[in-house]
Structures are given as C-alpha cells and as structure tokens.
Amino acid sequence: MFSVVVECDTRGMELRRATVDDAEEIYRIRNRSWRVVYSGIISDRVLNVLPTRPNDSFLHGLKDEVTDRDTFVSFEDGHLTGFITVGPWREHGDDGMELRPDLGGEIWAIYADPDHWRTGVGKLLLQAGMEWLHEHDYQPIRLWVVDKNEVGKAFYRKNGFAFDGGESELRLRGQIYYQHRFTYQGS
Numbered sequence: 001m002f003s004v005v006v007e008c009d010t011r012g013m014e015l016r017r018a019t020v021d022d023a024e025e026i027y028r029i030r031n032r033s034w035r036v037v038y039s040g041i042i043s044d045r046v047l048n049v050l051p052t053r054p055n056d057s058f059l060h061g062l063k064d065e066v067t068d069r070d071t072f073v074s075f076e077d078g079h080l081t082g083f084i085t086v087g088p089w090r091e092h093g094d095d096g097m098e099l100r101p102d103l104g105g106e107i108w109a110i111y112a113d114p115d116h117w118r119t120g121v122g123k124l125l126l127q128a129g130m131e132w133l134h135e136h137d138y139q140p141i142r143l144w145v146v147d148k149n150e151v152g153k154a155f156y157r158k159n160g161f162a163f164d165g166g167e168s169e170l171r172l173r174g175q176i177y178y179q180h181r182f183t184y185q186g187s
Helices: 020-037 056-061 121-135 150-158
Strands: 003-008 011-017 070-076 079-093 096-112 141-146 161-172 175-184
Touching (some): 011 121, 020 070
Antiparallel strands (some): 003 011, 070 079, 079 096
16 A cells, blocks of 8 residues: 655655545545635636535545556645545547546646645645556656646646647536646656
8 A cells, every 4th residue: 555754844744545435525625625726717606516525436436446547645634635636548528538548647636725735735646646657657647727727837837747738628517618738747
C-alpha cells in the first residue's frame, strides 16, 4: 500500500491510497473547492446542485481490484485535506467515454480543501499522481483545466505543465464551458 509522510510548510502531511470509506469526504472537498475556485466562472445554477453523494462509478474506482486508475488522499491531523485521481487518458465522444492508455495518462481530478491551499498539499498530491502515472507507463501526462480557472492554470504551470493547444467543451446543466488541455513538460 502506498503511504508516505512529507513535511510541507513545517506541517506533517500524510498521503495514502483512497478507499470507499473516503468517498463522501472526497466529494465534500471537491464541492467546497469547486464553489470557491469556480465562483463567477461556472453558473451558480451548477454550483448549487453539485452531487453530495458519490456515484457508483466513482465508488467502483476506489475498490482494490481496480488497477487502471487510482485515487490518493492527503491528511493532516487525521483530517482529509485533498485528493487526486489519475488514470489513462479519457477520450470523450458521442458514444460516451473510452479509456485510451495508448494515448498516455491523465490527471482526472485534483482538489484540495480551500483552507489548505498554498500549504504544499496540492504539490504532494500531484507528485503522488505523477509517480503513479510514470510507474504505469502512461505518457504523456495531460489534464483539462476550465478556461477561466486562473488559480488552476497557475498551479499547473508552476509544476511543469503547459497549454498544448488542445481545447474542448464541458457541458454542465445545459451550459457550455471551455477547457484547455495542459501537458506535462517537466520542471
């Protein structure tokens, strides 16, 4: 089992592989982060109705027998502070989503509780996710970031990612938001 203790900003943080028992807390952090970072970017109509309970697909991805993706969680003083989910590149089309490991790896999601931003937790999570993607030979490593998410873009640039020209549409509750694809260039 993956576990490490790292000192960031003079505070000890723990990192471990997520379990199904972490799912509701992961959703709480994701929702809290979304409401802060996407305020004024994504409609309140979307932000006010974020799902509070994990769906079956998310829960399935946290099971031990699932090996094509992984989620790691960070803790401080026993409290979950963030998470990252990584796996093969996902290709979205008219017929749904298809996993495409032949096209590399993807950071599916990375969120830290806003109370823990700028403490090193994001970097810790990103390092764990990148390590997992390298160990599984998922190269290149890419991610999508919402167009006006300047906080996210700055974080990714600081950690070796760059906009590679790829763009897509994210549809949420009938509204379209544009995304930019970032690829890891090295640090």
